[in-house]
Amino acid sequence: MNTLDALGTAAAIRAGRLSALEAAQAALKAIDTLDGRVNAFTAVTRERALTEAKAIDTARAAGHDLPPLAGVPYAAKNLFDIAGLTTVAGSKINRENPPAKDDSALVARMRGAGAVLVGALNMDEYAFGFTTENAHYGTARNPHDLTRIAGGSSGGSGAAVAAGMVPLSLGTDTNGSIRVPSSLCGIFGIKPTYGRLSRRGSYPFTCSLDHVGPFARSVADLAATYDALQGQDTGDYAQARRAMEPTRQLLKDGLGSLRVAVAGGYFKENAGPQALAAVEAVARALNVSREVILPEAQRARAAGFVITASEGSNLHLPDLRKRPDDFDPAIRDRFLANALTPVQWYMQAQRFRLWFFQAVMRVFADTDVIIAPATPVPATVIGADTFELNGRQMPARPSMGVLTQPLSFIGLPIVAVPVHGLGPLPIGVQVIARPWREADALRVAAALEYAGVASAPVAPL
């Protein structure tokens, strides 16, 4: 039951082979059985899940058309507002806030699509990290090896899906927080174009760079969920005014005439052997040998770091002044240091952002999709301060995002595609498209899944 995917669950419910209540109860049971070891969840919304599931079963019994994700259990990173629950955003400080009055835009969209919310998921405090080693809520463990991290900051979102507790989850990505857990947990994730999906009701981190998006174990599930999450919402100033651009029906188009290339330079220099092997496997399956260079990617990563430092610390400055010891010790000193960022550095980074975007768009003039590794290495051991990358010792917490950060910096849509079997642990590859061309990245991901290169098996636990 816990290996059933989202669309399979919805189809079984539509056909009457399974009730939404049974699906919800199975997910709740899986959480009860497995989460003691994984620690993906920080809250289980049992009552809400049973209520939402029964409403689906009632609608079916009454002969109503069921929405696309009817009865599919899912969970959301605990920075998304869930009506009746306090949005903790991985922090101790926000526990003092009153419960959210309304669902966030994405949770409301999932409800509208018939999905059944079973809980809220662990994350790095205030989304600031790539490891989900959280001092207040414990570490989210990697279901493929419980001694290792699930990645972050949406670590619970990655772990819950990889462990088979839910087929879908929601997360956010500022510098890699969807793509890093996808890579380390061996599942699919999509970070859409900046401004595509509404962030209303999601606790912010870095307004200039914050994205929201889903995780899944198949490309069809991912596309169906992404489609369900699209739509205009007045509550997010950064959301672009664009019509819905559904993707699921386009997956069957295959690669068609899409021109694919592999990112060289920085993206190879900062990849370990298994990350390079994953890119090679993907390139071979796509019959791609052409390499492109995204100029100044290292500076793009640095500029993303500076913008994150400035905006993230500004948001928390009052608490940093008043109660620094209530922050997770692992990030407190970074937040304090970041609060001191000179405005000249920030402005230069924002100017460089436009320069880099224009430079990358010139690369896209003759290329539709670019392949790059998602993380330098597979999941590291919990508590590790550093990891080795091609002979260099890298600080573990900030460095897992070196390959994702330059790309979210300019808001490109990216699907993280998991590659299993190259080592004891999975690792992901980024499939990067032009702005607003999520469908191109999803089509390439689907082709890789069809070719058997990309897959997301439930971790045996």
Added chain:
Amino acid sequence: MTPDQIEKYVDAAAAALDLNLAPGHRPGVLENFTRLAQLAALVNEFPLAPEDEPAPLWKPGA
């Protein structure tokens, strides 16, 4: 920035922002600010033209 410049800047900027750095926090703050300064230097040394404007754009009423 030299280590000495960083120490002086961190203490002065923290004071100006009314951000009290506890003795137990200060070494970690200096370490993290040093890393931030190194990364910022990569951006700051890159030549930009006057027409390279900041990316954020105000959209009145959009």
